[in-house]
Amino acid sequence: MNIAGARILLTGGGAGIGRFLVERLIADGAEVAVLELDELKCGALREAFNGQVKAWVCDVSNAQAVDDVLEAIFAAGFEPNALVNNAGLIHSEPLVNVLSKSERVHSRDSWRTVLAANLDSVFFVTSRVVDRMLAKRTKGVVLSISSISAQGNAGQSAYSAAKAGVNALTMTWAKELGAMGIRFAAIAPGFIDTPSTRAALSEAAITRLKQQIPVRRLGDLESVYQAVKYAIENDYINGTVLDVNGGLVI
Numbered sequence: 295m296n297i298a299g300a301r302i303l304l305t306g307g308g309a310g311i312g313r314f315l316v317e318r319l320i321a322d323g324a325e326v327a328v329l330e331l332d333e334l335k336c337g338a339l340r341e342a343f344n345g346q347v348k349a350w351v352c353d354v355s356n357a358q359a360v361d362d363v364l365e366a367i368f369a370a371g372f373e374p375n376a377l378v379n380n381a382g383l384i385h386s387e388p389l390v391n392v393l394s395k396s397e398r399v400h401s402r403d404s405w406r407t408v409l410a411a412n413l414d415s416v417f418f419v420t421s422r423v424v425d426r427m428l429a430k431r432t433k434g435v436v437l438s439i440s441s442i443s444a445q446g447n448a449g450q451s452a453y454s455a456a457k458a459g460v461n462a463l464t465m466t467w468a469k470e471l472g473a474m475g476i477r478f479a480a481i482a483p484g485f486i487d488t489p490s491t492r493a494a495l496s497e498a499a500i501t502r503l504k505q506q507i508p509v510r511r512l513g514d515l516e517s518v519y520q521a522v523k524y525a526i527e528n529d530y531i532n533g534t535v536l537d538v539n540g541g542l543v544i
């Protein structure tokens with residue numbers, strides 16, 4: 295599929311990786327619609343791209359909100375032939391915190407919230423979008439931003455489980471829908487230099503991390519975009535998880 299002229303729906307486009315992907319996809323000639331939690335970020339997107347980006351407020355972890363917004367988007371005439379499931383919530387918490395004086399085990403609330411933001415969201419949005427593509431006999435591609443944490447990252451039970459689930463859904467749907475002309479791929483970044491990474495890690499932790507990454511640096515946003523572009527444009531990519539991690543093994 296050519297990016298120029300593609301109609302791409304992207305979740306979580308208001309910040310970080312998603313915001314950068316919107317910018318590059320537009321520059322390469324795609325038509326882009328965004329689902330984003332925050333109204334202010336939706337407004338900022340519309341303004342930054344002079345109305346070229348359609349931005350819709352939606353909590354993609356909420357099934358009803360997803361159904362409602364997608365109905366409105368289709369009714370408004372936007373028929374996606376590509377979906378990028380990017381919205382996510384990075385969360386670190388040990389399974390058991392032996393130093394805690396109160397509850398020692400991983401919060402059940404945060405388990406649910408993290409699974410909802412990273413995994414339920416992919417299921418809710420993809421199922422509706424793919425149903426629409428099939429109804430419209432549209433061939434297309436669905437990409438999901440996974441993570442190196444899907445391999446199992448100490449201190450990230452919920453996030454690792456959610457991203458491993460995203461990889462499993464990608465492979466399952468690739469087998470289920472390939473014959474109908476809809477392809478699936480996951481992109482699994484390592485540590486990308488984003489405000490969310492900088493907020494989660496101290497400068498000292500980033501310095502230590504760089505020593506463990508074979509290419510000795512955090513990933514850049516353009517590398518993630520290049521993987522997204524490749525997976526959209528190469529029509530024989532299906533059921534694959536593309537690692538973008540500088541060779542880091544966790």
Ligand code: NAP
Pocket residue numbers: 305306307308309310311312329330331332335352353354355379380381382383384411415439440441442482483484485486487488489490491
């Ligand atoms: P980010 O800066 O926090 O951006 C995520 C965006 O998604 C934000 O605009 C956020 O909105 C939105 N969002 C979150 N939950 C949402 C929901 N329920 N409904 C709608 N929008 C929602 O994160 P990022 O670092 O760019 O990460 C983007 C994706 O890459 C995530 O899936 C993440 O797991 C994955 N990833 C990131 C890295 C990295 O190094 N940064 C590495 C591997 C994988 P609000 O800000 O308003 O909450």
